[in-house]
Amino acid sequence: MLGVDIANIIRRDMVAHAFLIVDGDDTLWENNVYFEEAIEAFTDFLAHSSLSREQVRATLDQIELLNIRVHGYGSAAFARNLRQCYERLAERNIRKEDLDHVMALGKRIVEQPMRVLAGVAETVAYLAGRHELTLFTKGELEEQRLKVERSGLGPQFDRVAVVAEKDARAYRQLVDEHGFDPARTWMIGNSPKSDINPALQAGINAVFIPHTHTWRLEAEEIPGADGRLLVLERFSQLRDHF
Numbered sequence: 001m002l003g004v005d006i007a008n009i010i011r012r013d014m015v016a017h018a019f020l021i022v023d024g025d026d027t028l029w030e031n032n033v034y035f036e037e038a039i040e041a042f043t044d045f046l047a048h049s050s051l052s053r054e055q056v057r058a059t060l061d062q063i064e065l066l067n068i069r070v071h072g073y074g075s076a077a078f079a080r081n082l083r084q085c086y087e088r089l090a091e092r093n094i095r096k097e098d099l100d101h102v103m104a105l106g107k108r109i110v111e112q113p114m115r116v117l118a119g120v121a122e123t124v125a126y127l128a129g130r131h132e133l134t135l136f137t138k139g140e141l142e143e144q145r146l147k148v149e150r151s152g153l154g155p156q157f158d159r160v161a162v163v164a165e166k167d168a169r170a171y172r173q174l175v176d177e178h179g180f181d182p183a184r185t186w187m188i189g190n191s192p193k194s195d196i197n198p199a200l201q202a203g204i205n206a207v208f209i210p211h212t213h214t215w216r217l218e219a220e221e222i223p224g225a226d227g228r229l230l231v232l233e234r235f236s237q238l239r240d241h242f
């Protein structure tokens with residue numbers, strides 16, 4: 001019981017001046033839901049006679065995992081993955097117009113509306129007055145920059161960094177480059193794989209804010225965090241801690 005009480009006291013303490021690193025996709029704005037919609041449309045179009053939707057999805061996951069290393073993230077890479085999946089699974093003659101259609105399902109993701117998540121704009125403005133904020137996102141540089149611009153949140157951040165992969169090395173580099181004090185540095189995000197686990201591995205703290213539509217390839221167990229992990233339901237709850 002004592003342990004629980006102490007944990008609660010620590011968690012209620014406001015962190016004075018902190019270095020907050022904030023994820024973009026599915027933390028500040030909707031993102032993966034658009035990929036999910038494209039995959040649904042792709043699966044409908046493929047209309048496979050024997051594979052279940054889940055089996056089609058598993059094939060696409062496999063292709064995505066292999067190609068991330070070469071092509072990275074983003075809608076253009078995703079469109080190519082859809083095409084490759086279609087080439088592998090289609091049961092009819094592969095026509096150019098069908099491949100174009102499949103590619104378009106992926107590419108049109110960049111044209112989807114920018115939807116900043118509830119409570120984010122006010123909370124970011126509040127945090128910006130108190131802490132040093134870094135927006136840290138992975139993916140294709142131009143695509144991510146465009147999202148930051150369309151979100152209108154850019155000016156609240158002290159800096160925006162876009163990297164190919166958010167692994168422990170990328171976090172260490174960011175922390176070193178800007179001289180963040182690890183004990184006062186927190187990574188805030190929705191992805192165990194890209195936000196929480198690599199940040200904890202790099203020796204900083206983390207705030208996990210799960211999102212219902214997190215990409216399934218971002219799922220991962222979060223091992224014990226020695227009191228360096230805070231889990232919140234909503235972005236606006238950051239105000240209670242920072």
Ligand SMILES: [Mg+2]
Nearest residue numbers: 023025026027
């Ligand atoms: Mg994210």
